Amino acid sequence: xxxxxxxxxxxxxxxxxxxxxxxxxxxxxxxxxxxxxxxxxxxxxxxxxxxxxxxxxxxxxxxxxxxxxxxxxxxxxxxxxxxxxxxxxxxxxxxxxxxxxxxxxxxxxxxxxxxxxxxxxxxxxxxxxxxxxxxxxxxxxxxxxxxxxxxxxxxxxxxxxxxxxxxxxxxxxxxxxxxxxxxxx
Numbered sequence: 001x002x003x004x005x006x007x008x009x010x011x012x013x014x015x016x017x018x019x020x021x022x023x024x025x026x027x028x029x030x031x032x033x034x035x036x037x038x039x040x041x042x043x044x045x046x047x048x049x050x051x052x053x054x055x056x057x058x059x060x061x062x063x064x065x066x067x068x069x070x071x072x073x074x075x076x077x078x079x080x081x082x083x084x085x086x087x088x089x090x091x092x093x094x095x096x097x098x099x100x101x102x103x104x105x106x107x108x109x110x111x112x113x114x115x116x117x118x119x120x121x122x123x124x125x126x127x128x129x130x131x132x133x134x135x136x137x138x139x140x141x142x143x144x145x146x147x148x149x150x151x152x153x154x155x156x157x158x159x160x161x162x163x164x165x166x167x168x169x170x171x172x173x174x175x176x177x178x179x180x181x182x183x184x185x
């Protein structure tokens with residue numbers, strides 16, 4: 001497996017080793033020991049699976065009191081996935097990274113606690129899986145607006161399909177008191 005830290009520290013792109021032959025393929029999608037050796041923490045407690053149609057944008061979401069690290073991948077279709085550092089005091093506050101993940105490239109991305117996360121669907125449909133380091137907590141759910149000019153994400157689509165909730169999220173600069181604190185390790 002190849003692991004690369006992206007331009008915002010703590011966010012990793014993972015390219016699993018894939019064994020292919022005429023019958024198909026096999027790959028290990030998670031192994032706690034191997035991932036920890038590569039610097040990817042995780043005591044994952046919840047798995048989520050979503051299916052969305054072309055142009056759907058989900059996010060940008062995070063949890064405040066019960067932050068979640070996420071290991072994400074696509075099993076059908078293609079998405080553009082984004083992580084935004086929303087930790088007050090972080091030297092990377094407000095910076096984002098994005099990657100194309102697909103069933104074809106079989107890449108994964110690790111998004112640490114304290115980051116907002118979102119994705120948009122580039123194929124007809126996409127099935128998106130993510131492992132979380134804490135349980136979903138509706139009371140702790142927060143989000144920032146997908147097209148916040150202060151963040152400046154370069155989404156590969158113009159007019160996404162949004163949920164009512166995601167369409168009215170606030171800008172990062174309006175979230176004072178609702179953002180996690182940066183903790184140096």
